[in-house]
Amino acid sequence: MHATSEQSFRQIFIDLKNKGKLCAPRGQKVVEIENYTYELPARVRFCNFEARKLKLDYIKHEFLWYLRGNRKDLSIMKHAKMWESLTDYDGGINSNYGQYIFSKNPVVIPSPIRTSFDFVVKQLTEDEDSRRASIPILGLQHLRIDVKDLPCTYSLNFRIRDNQLNMSVHMRSQDAVFGMGNDAPTFSFIHEMVWAALLPKYPDLQLGKYHHIADSFHVYERHFDVMEKIAEGDKYVAVDCPQIDGAKEVAHLKKVIHGLYPFDPIDYEGVWEFSIDPDVIDAVKHYQVTNFNFSTWLTTFEA
Secondary structure: OOOOHHHHHHHHHHHHHHHOEEEOHHHOOEEEEEEEEEEEOOOOOOOOEOOEOOOHHHHHHHHHHHHHOOOOOOHHHHOOHHHHHHOOOOOOOOOOOHHHHOOOOOOOOOOOOOOHHHHHHHHHHHOOOOOOOEEEOOOHHHOOOOOOOOOOEEEEEEEEEOOEEEEEEEEEEEEOOHHHHHHHHHHHHHHHHHHHHHOOOOOOOEEEEEEEEEEEEEEEHHHHHHHHHHHOOOOEOOOOOOOOOHHHHHHHHHHHHHHHOOOOOOOOOOOOOOOOOOOHHHHHHHOOHHHOHHHHHHOOOOO
């Protein structure tokens, strides 16, 4: 029997409460577990307790931002001010994970397999038992002393085992409250996209488990009460999210939404002037977004 979303996420906070130790990186007191691993069943992705209510609109905006995959796209600042302090020396945001997953990069990946996402799908299509279907994120360029925004994630790896697509995410650091609340849906969506893209090759393939490994898994002092409430039985609020409808919807997400930007996401010559259409979501819908339930959900907002 698979664990429910409530059971999976509550156990994580119980572990933090019972096993966590105090420390203070950069002077900020946290309760931390080193080398912490948790496992989420297929489509278990929303850590939505009353004490930590998820902002679903933000989760959607962030994933759309990742799909567009441009490190100099600053539109995410409209939805979370914390990004204002993370713009790097050249005007980009290193923690836009989409640049490593969905952006074309002919320097790293030769044509025609020009994105890391496409590389993963190709690798698993050609070798069902491959261990090489990886997407690296944290790189040497991020480890300079003057970098403001150091990505928390090392890599994603995908494997087909026992007719299931499993995913492992490795992070150097993850905050259990704001970090995991947004990361779990994002990585789960990417996991499901890879699975859906592989269905033409493996029509009986099942969506497997999401394994997460964090060198430092922690909760900040300002959220100690949130940790206590969730660990002790805080009410869980379920979130409905449609399934991705196979390879056609993956192509829609990659090409239509990503393609709304008419410039090369790896052109680092100067700083781009952004003129993002305020009706960008209507533009997406113009491309038959309503044909796909997940895409419709992703581009529908409460506010």
